[in-house]
Amino acid sequence: MRDGTVWDGATAFAALDPAPDRADGAVAVRLIASVVLIRDAASALVDALAAAGVPAIDVADELVRSEARARGWTGPLRAPLRAPLTAPLGPTSPVDVAAAVDALMPGATVARRGFGRSALSVRAMTDDGLRLRVKVPDRPDVVPELMAAGLETAFAIRRRFGRMASGVRGITIDDGAGGMDDHRTLGSAQSQTGTFFLDTSLACADSIDAQRRRMAGRRGVSAATPKPWFPIDGVVAHEYWHNLDTTVVASPAVYLELNRALGAELGVETYEHALRGREPNAPPVWQQALARIVTEVSPYATTNWRESTAELFKLWWCPPPDGVPSPLVRCFGAVLDRFYPAPE
Numbered sequence: 456m457r458d459g460t461v462w463d464g465a466t467a468f469a470a471l472d473p474a475p476d477r478a479d480g481a482v483a484v485r486l487i488a489s490v491v492l493i494r495d496a497a498s499a500l501v502d503a504l505a506a507a508g509v510p511a512i513d514v515a516d517e518l519v520r521s522e523a524r525a526r527g528w529t530g531p532l533r534a535p536l537r538a539p540l541t542a543p544l545g546p547t548s549p550v551d552v553a554a555a556v557d558a559l560m561p562g563a564t565v566a567r568r569g570f571g572r573s574a575l576s577v578r579a580m581t582d583d584g585l586r587l588r589v590k591v592p593d594r595p596d597v598v599p600e601l602m603a604a605g606l607e608t609a610f611a612i613r614r615r616f617g618r619m620a621s622g623v624r625g626i627t628i629d630d631g632a633g634g635m636d637d638h639r640t641l642g643s644a645q646s647q648t649g650t651f652f653l654d655t656s657l658a659c660a661d662s663i664d665a666q667r668r669r670m671a672g673r674r675g676v677s678a679a680t681p682k683p684w685f686p687i688d689g690v691v692a693h694e695y696w697h698n699l700d701t702t703v704v705a706s707p708a709v710y711l712e713l714n715r716a717l718g719a720e721l722g723v724e725t726y727e728h729a730l731r732g733r734e735p736n737a738p739p740v741w742q743q744a745l746a747r748i749v750t751e752v753s754p755y756a757t758t759n760w761r762e763s764t765a766e767l768f769k770l771w772w773c774p775p776p777d778g779v780p781s782p783l784v785r786c787f788g789a790v791l792d793r794f795y796p797a798p799e
């Protein structure tokens with residue numbers, strides 16, 4: 456590490472931005488965008504930070520956080536991590552996943568539920584009585600903080616939308632998110648069973664590593680969630696919307712108002728028109744509206760109404776911490792707030 460930058464040979468892979476005004480002395484770790492941060496590099500980065508005596512780090516990267524926690528760095532879910540008093544080189548002994556998830560979720564009890572041969576089953580119950588079960592492969596690379604984040608996001612959506620959100624009972628994390636094994640689908644929802652499926656690349660370090668190597672720095676088609684949110688938060692929100700949207704589509708007033716308001720924001724009659732912007736002979740205003748969906752939401756949000764609103768919901772639920780979401784996302788959120796006000 457030199458000049459506030461962490462190097463791997465001749466390659467800079469992270470810049471440190473000290474914030475002298477911060478009480479915890481946390482240094483923001485800014486990853487250099489062109490570097491594909493695989494697990495080995497994340498691990499070397501944490502060792503370099505410990506060796507340099509950095510007291511705390513403010514970083515959202517899943518692998519850096521997972522490697523840091525494995526070396527005894529501590530802190531609440533999604534918050535800065537504080538260095539241990541004596542930093543071990545290399546990860547310490549494997550953790551009890553259920554206990555580690557429980558420790559990261561104040562206001563909830565998380566416990567292992569029985570013993571499966573290849574899967575770890577966990578039950579989470581909040582102090583206000585909400586329950587979810589999570590199934591994850593029983594592997595040593597499961598990242599407790601990512602499981603906790605996914606659970607916390609699911610509980611928060613459940614709390615915000617009340618009974619309309621009560622259809623989700625469980626989350627299963629497996630390779631290929633419920634059989635869609637093309638590594639493009641990070642989640643899938645099956646509303647009949649009350650379960651949604653998430654790919655292991657959202658919660659297991661080796662799969663995150665493999666996914667990053669495969670993507671090699673390319674962006675996915677789906678919207679990326681801003682710091683401090685993890686990709687799993689965004690996919691949980693997206694999949695949860697597929698449960699909520701059955702109510703929305705069955706409520707003509709809400710459906711029509713979403714269609715009208717999003718269309719008005721984009722300067723077209725309805726959102727459906729914007730989504731048809733790629734059709735041959737689509738008027739220029741439809742095409743321009745479609746282009747705004749790509750930039751303000753994601754390429755995947757141009758697929759169809761259902762996927763588009765799921766992507767809007769993801770970005771509305773996971774806003775940037777110090778900014779506001781894009782105008783289209785704000786418009787979407789305003790309609791939801793109007794028809795489904797937050798509980799007191």
Ligand SMILES: [Zn+2]
Nearest residue numbers: 693697762765
């Ligand atoms: Zn979807």
